[in-house]
Structures are given as C-alpha cells and as structure tokens.
Amino acid sequence: MASASVFSGGQTSWLQFPAEPSQEHQFSKQETSTRVSLECYTRSSDGEEPGTKVISSIQLRRWLPEILAQLGGMLCLIAIFVLLWRADNRPSEEMYLGVTLNTILAFLTSLAKVAFLVPIAEGLAQLKWIWFLSPVGRPAKHRPLLDFQVFDDAMRGGIGGVRLLIGFKGMLASFGALIMLSGLFTSTLTQQAITYDVRKALSLQANDTAAVDRATTFSTYDGNMLALTPYDTLREQRAIFEGFFTPSTERVTELRANCSSGDCIWPAYGSLAVCGGVANLSTVNNPALHDRLRKTTEKRLQLLLQTSNITAGSAGYGNFYTAIDKVFPVIIGLLDEPTGAFNQSVTDLIVSDSFIAYTEEMVSTSSDADALTEMMSKVKYLELAFWWCTKTYETEVTQGQSVTREVSTLSRVTSELNNTLNVAWDPKFYPCYSTGQCNDTYGGAEFTLERPPNAEDSVDFTINVWTSLTASMLLASTMLDSLLMDRTRGVVASNGGGSAKAFAFSLLGDFLTTELPPPEKRLADIQTVMTNAARSMTNLVRAGTTRLSRPESVVQGSVYAPQAFVRIRWEWMGMLTTQLVLTTLFLVLTVAATYMSRVQVIKSSSLATLCALDDETRQNIGGIGDGVDKLEQKAKKASVRLERSRHGDIEDSAGRPALWLGTPKQERLEPRTW
Structure with a gap:
C-alpha cells in the first residue's frame, strides 16, 4: 500500500490508497462508475479521532482575493463619502485638477462596483460545487449537468443572473444573484446624489463694485x-x-x-x-x-x-369766486x-x-x-x-x-x-x-x-x-x-x-x-x-x-x-452602501457554507472544472460537433453529483473533485477502507 502525507496547519493528513486495488476492494456491478473514493484520515498530535475536520490556513488564503476586494470596495465607499462631504455646499468649480465631481464619483463607484462583484462572482462559483454536493449523512442528490452552465452564466451577471433566480439554485445563490443584478443600477443611482443649486456667491472679478x-x-x-x-x-x-x-x-x-x-x-x-x-x-x-x-x-x-x-x-374771476x-x-x-x-x-x-x-x-x-x-x-x-x-x-x-x-x-x-x-x-x-x-x-x-x-x-x-x-x-x-x-x-x-x-x-x-x-x-x-x-x-x-x-x-x-453650488442628497448613496454590506454578508455565508459542506475552495477554477468530469460523463454528453444547443440539451438531461467519501472528502482516485454520472434511483456503494 502506497501513502502520501501532507503537512497542513501543524497536522499531518494521510491519504491511503493501494498501488493496485485488489479484487475484494472492487465495487459491485451495479456501481454507477468505475471510479473509487479514498477515505482521508486526519491525525493530530493529541490523538484526535479520524474524521475530525479543521479549516487550514491554506483554505483561508484561498479567500484572500475576495476579502481584499471587499475591503477595497469599503475603502472606495469611505472615499466617496469623504469626497461628497467635502464637496457639499461648495462651489462646483472647486474641483481637483480640472476633473468634475461627477467624474470622480463615477470612477470611485465603478471601482466599488467591481470590488463587490468579485466576491459575488467567486462566491457563486463556489456555490456551484456545493450545489452538486450531497449533504453529509443524507441521500445523494443528482443535479442536471446544465446547472454548471447556469452558475457560470450567473457569474457574468445580466441574463445569467436572471436564469439563476428563475431556476432557483438555493437561497444563498439567489441572494448573490440579486446583489449582482442590482449592480446594473449602481452608477445611475449614485450619480443622483449630486445636484447643483444656483446661489449667490461672492464674485471674484476685480472690476466688480x-x-x-x-x-x-x-x-x-x-x-x-x-x-x-x-x-x-x-x-x-x-x-x-x-x-x-x-x-x-x-x-x-x-x-x-x-x-x-x-x-x-x-x-x-x-x-x-x-x-x-x-x-x-x-x-x-x-x-x-x-x-x-x-x-x-x-x-x-x-x-x-x-x-x-x-x-x-x-384777476377777473368774477362770479366764479364769489359763488x-x-x-x-x-x-x-x-x-x-x-x-x-x-x-x-x-x-x-x-x-x-x-x-x-x-x-x-x-x-x-x-x-x-x-x-x-x-x-x-x-x-x-x-x-x-x-x-x-x-x-x-x-x-x-x-x-x-x-x-x-x-x-x-x-x-x-x-x-x-x-x-x-x-x-x-x-x-x-x-x-x-x-x-x-x-x-x-x-x-x-x-x-x-x-x-x-x-x-x-x-x-x-x-x-x-x-x-x-x-x-x-x-x-x-x-x-x-x-x-x-x-x-x-x-x-x-x-x-x-x-x-x-x-x-x-x-x-x-x-x-x-x-x-x-x-x-x-x-x-x-x-x-x-x-x-x-x-x-x-x-x-x-x-x-x-x-x-x-x-x-x-x-x-x-x-x-x-x-x-452653482454642490448639494449632496445622501439618500441616493443607500444603494451602493447596501450592496457592499450585503456582499460582505454573502461572502461570510459562502465561506461558512463551504466549511460546513467540507468541500475544498475551488471557486471558478477552470482547471478544477476540467478535472471534475469523468470519462463516462464526457462520453454520454458527446462533443460539440453537433452544436452548442445540442450539447446543452444533453446536459439538461444528464444528472450528476459530487462524490463524497465516508469522512466527507470530495476526491477521486487522484485526489480531485469528481462528478459522477447517474440517476436519482442509482446508488453508489459505500466506499471501503484499505
């Protein structure tokens, strides 16, 4: 039996697998795939029981780009509020380097919008894997393979987000899609925060008297x-x-x-x-x-x-006066x-x-x-x-x-x-x-x-x-x-x-x-x-x-x-502020859902997607020679799910996430331990 060890967070995890599986370790003929799943034992120095799940610093670092993007969005929001506060009730001509206040606001709003779209997109990508994963201790669920495409389209916003909402792929995914769709109105509404009132102001003309x-x-x-x-x-x-x-x-x-x-x-x-x-x-x-x-x-x-x-x-007034x-x-x-x-x-x-x-x-x-x-x-x-x-x-x-x-x-x-x-x-x-x-x-x-x-x-x-x-x-x-x-x-x-x-x-x-x-x-x-x-x-x-x-x-x-003086209507900044707050909540809930589901942080990794589909699934859906529309019809009929080992790890024989082709009536045998 061969083994490999991985050092993580002060603990050693052992993945055990045979060099060549023996006859007694094979699944029955009713197995839905020829792939097998290995059990993962997590051992600690204090004698922890196998099966204990711990979030490692490697997993947290996987969320670091989204966290930084969200912090950047918050900084942009703070910069916008400081800028508008300083510009409120000041002449519109008092701008910086000849750039108008609306231009600066549009730029910072775009940065903030990009900042909160990054966690939303990556969060939806991560929820895509969780959507195909069966909950621990519950019967396996199969999802249409086309749901992969629905989640990927939703990550880009627009029509994809609407399809995700209509198809309802979970409360958290719908929540993220709503936040992403609201980004269509962000720039327009924030521009309404700036209005210009014409007032009397001190003239700076030298010849005025x-x-x-x-x-x-x-x-x-x-x-x-x-x-x-x-x-x-x-x-x-x-x-x-x-x-x-x-x-x-x-x-x-x-x-x-x-x-x-x-x-x-x-x-x-x-x-x-x-x-x-x-x-x-x-x-x-x-x-x-x-x-x-x-x-x-x-x-x-x-x-x-x-x-x-x-x-x-x-004077000759005569009778006129005497009368x-x-x-x-x-x-x-x-x-x-x-x-x-x-x-x-x-x-x-x-x-x-x-x-x-x-x-x-x-x-x-x-x-x-x-x-x-x-x-x-x-x-x-x-x-x-x-x-x-x-x-x-x-x-x-x-x-x-x-x-x-x-x-x-x-x-x-x-x-x-x-x-x-x-x-x-x-x-x-x-x-x-x-x-x-x-x-x-x-x-x-x-x-x-x-x-x-x-x-x-x-x-x-x-x-x-x-x-x-x-x-x-x-x-x-x-x-x-x-x-x-x-x-x-x-x-x-x-x-x-x-x-x-x-x-x-x-x-x-x-x-x-x-x-x-x-x-x-x-x-x-x-x-x-x-x-x-x-x-x-x-x-x-x-x-x-x-x-x-x-x-x-x-x-x-x-x-x-x-x-013209600048007048700020602060209520119009509520949209952007709400979006950033809700995005923070969405990111926290997504991280928590990832941890509770005991799934790796994969997000929108194209390489992980390429490795996920097994050969049998590829053979069933065919190629793209018949056109993308035909491919989507086949994907709509195909049902897949992520396979989980007995201790909750999602892996195939090579340690990669695996999609298993099957129908809801088919059951996969419980994996065995070598």
Whole structure:
C-alpha cells in the first residue's frame, strides 16, 4: 500500500490508497462508475479521532482575493463619502485638477462596483460545487449537468443572473444573484446624489463694485465760509416737495446703491439722516401755546381771505369766486419756540418746526368779524417737525433692484451743543446773514451725534451748526403756506410756498371727494407725508451734493454673482452602501457554507472544472460537433453529483473533485477502507 502525507496547519493528513486495488476492494456491478473514493484520515498530535475536520490556513488564503476586494470596495465607499462631504455646499468649480465631481464619483463607484462583484462572482462559483454536493449523512442528490452552465452564466451577471433566480439554485445563490443584478443600477443611482443649486456667491472679478453713499458729516464749511454749490436751494426744495407730494399710500425709495453685478449685500451701516414727526397740539395742555397759535392763525386767515378777494377781483374771476361761499382753510406757519410736544433730545436737534391749522368742516369765505370768530372756533392744530438723527441701514441689491431697510433710529447729541439748529428760534442768524458776519458768529462750530445701534462700523457723525442753520432757513421758506379748498378739494386761493396743498389732501381726502377720512387715518397720512419728506431730504444729504465729502462717506459692500453650488442628497448613496454590506454578508455565508459542506475552495477554477468530469460523463454528453444547443440539451438531461467519501472528502482516485454520472434511483456503494 502506497501513502502520501501532507503537512497542513501543524497536522499531518494521510491519504491511503493501494498501488493496485485488489479484487475484494472492487465495487459491485451495479456501481454507477468505475471510479473509487479514498477515505482521508486526519491525525493530530493529541490523538484526535479520524474524521475530525479543521479549516487550514491554506483554505483561508484561498479567500484572500475576495476579502481584499471587499475591503477595497469599503475603502472606495469611505472615499466617496469623504469626497461628497467635502464637496457639499461648495462651489462646483472647486474641483481637483480640472476633473468634475461627477467624474470622480463615477470612477470611485465603478471601482466599488467591481470590488463587490468579485466576491459575488467567486462566491457563486463556489456555490456551484456545493450545489452538486450531497449533504453529509443524507441521500445523494443528482443535479442536471446544465446547472454548471447556469452558475457560470450567473457569474457574468445580466441574463445569467436572471436564469439563476428563475431556476432557483438555493437561497444563498439567489441572494448573490440579486446583489449582482442590482449592480446594473449602481452608477445611475449614485450619480443622483449630486445636484447643483444656483446661489449667490461672492464674485471674484476685480472690476466688480458695490458702493452705497451715506453721510457721516453735514457741513459745507471750508474753514472760512460756507462752500455752497450752485442750486443748493433748488435741490433742497425739490427734495422736500418730492416727499410732500408722494401719495400717502406710497413710500419714497431710499438712495439707490451702486452694484455692478445686480446682486450685492452691504453690512449694517450708520448714516446721518433727517427724521420727521407729527404731534397733535390741540390735545397739549398749554394755554399760552394755544393763545399764540390762535392769534397767528387768525391773522393769517384774515389776510388770506382779504388777499384772495382782492386777487379774484383783479384777476377777473368774477362770479366764479364769489359763488363759492364755503371753504376748507389750511394754514402752515412757523413756531417761534419749542412746544414741548417732543422730548428734549429731539427738540435740541429740530431744524424745522411748524404748525398746521385746519378745520374738519367747511367755513364761510366772509372776512367779517363774526364769520372769522366762528371760523376760529373750529380750527385744530398739528405740529410738523424735522430734526437730525442717525439711522442704521441694511442695503441689498437683488436682480438689479435696490432695497434699503431702516433698522434703527437714534436722536441724541454726544458732544456739547450751545446753539439751536432751528433758524426761527435763533435771534442771531438773520442779523449775521444780512451783514455777512456769520463766520464770526458761528465759524466752525459743530457737534456730534450718537452712533446708531446695530451698525457694524465706528465712525463719528458730525454736523456743522452754520450749515444746519442755512438748511433750516431753506426749510422755513418752504413751510410757510396757506390755502382755501372747496368741497371737492379744488384750490380756491393760496398764498405761500405751496406745501399746504400736500397736507390738505392728507387731511381732507383726495381730489373730488366730499367726505373726510377718519381722524386716525388723517393723522397717519400726515405722518406718512412727513416721513416721505424726511426720507427724501435724507437721500439728498447722503448723496453728498450739499456736504463736503469724506472717505468714510461711501460704504463698500460685497458683490455676488450666480454660482452653482454642490448639494449632496445622501439618500441616493443607500444603494451602493447596501450592496457592499450585503456582499460582505454573502461572502461570510459562502465561506461558512463551504466549511460546513467540507468541500475544498475551488471557486471558478477552470482547471478544477476540467478535472471534475469523468470519462463516462464526457462520453454520454458527446462533443460539440453537433452544436452548442445540442450539447446543452444533453446536459439538461444528464444528472450528476459530487462524490463524497465516508469522512466527507470530495476526491477521486487522484485526489480531485469528481462528478459522477447517474440517476436519482442509482446508488453508489459505500466506499471501503484499505
């Protein structure tokens, strides 16, 4: 008897076989093959019983390529997640070496796909041998020889995987085929993880500009005199009237910003501004004030009625004017001292303070004493004031549309202010103005306003007293006006600068109306008129046409341009992640099935397949001369199985896996031991 020993894992396995089998060791005539199987005894140094099965390191090394491929797939998956995490919410142009993110993702996905297909293909190849192997201790099973072809086709994916699923060659094989077929959708689904959102991003163009004007000082004093520019009076009155004659349902727009791209954002910034407010003097408990207002209004009203009659007669109005016997009077005049209706910090900064007298019902156009007395009993008073303040703004330009929001307002002096800013309250201004001595009177006197809250800069806001008084003089000439309106809001007579008509529409209603607005609406509309006028004057101050320019007068913003940003939808990475996890599970189950079946790790070895078929099987299925289709038909009818020795080893007389041709009814004799 000849023998061979194999050293494996510290143990010696003996394969015993006779040089020439004797007669008593031959199978009966009913054997299905002339091949024999040898028993394999595994002996250990501690006297283990024969038949004990141990996985050797050689067997584990046979799975090393698949394990490494699976680890490579996991590394690719980690690389994909790191890449997508770093690219998320970043501009799409920030790619590496000019390669787009989609290209990199497609490359890594392909590597991961190949990585998980390797264990699947080799696992199916190994399950092919287990499929033809009869379980230990159970009756032998025969399988169609064509199943070899089905498993081989499934290893390549596509239609082969579908055939394997339809034919159902075991739960584990079907599981592997499903994972392999899912690889058809891997690249398409992972590409859906990358989307591009168009957002506004900082522009990197050197010639882009974002600038908005603001006022950090109001002064035209050049150290000697006021450096007035041409048409300052016209510009100021235009700004005032623009605000006055803007309908109360609309708002004067803020100063337009300069944005080269059409999309710019500025940080919160502060600026000098003009504020406007309204107070109801009729409700103020100040008898002396009411007496002064009544006397001033009565004189103005009497003068208006007399001059209107004279003007109507000399102008040839004739019966047209005399036929109007009922009118609404509206009179605007200057207040010669503070009323106390506003707090002291605002009063210190007032540059224009006026009253408006009006009636809520029509009065007679007669100028006699009785009619005038009745008329004065119906007069009500409001205070109209403009004052300096500081405001915090936020400006944004979107698609070419500039929007500026007022965030906060503050009216407070931080430095010493020894002079009023209202020309009507200052007895020194007109004498020095008429004689040209204001430089000696005021000179370079200035004061500082408190910075507005929430502004992100720390500049100082200063106002020259002389410049402010000059602007106050222009305001005073504009705010002196009076008129008479008929029942349909038509002007019957006027005498002054023209501002009274704007307030008349807010107090009495629009043209051709006959009913007065409610009291709360009248007050709100008057406040809107004052706010619009103050905003219009602020735009003039911020634009710099009436002040000396300073470097901090222009606020620089950030220029934005439409830019594509990467947005990662992580849920679309679930397919690849699931495939790799399931492939790991499939590989572990296949290794376990191989161990439990006590079969060598053969996988897709072509040499093992060539050695597996015995001569009798080859003779029965014939050659390929009749064509592959004929060969497959014969293979479909032929039933084969792997032969196992009594101790579970799969081998023929040469120690190779063997396929045995037979039918389910045929039984092979139990092998004997030599």
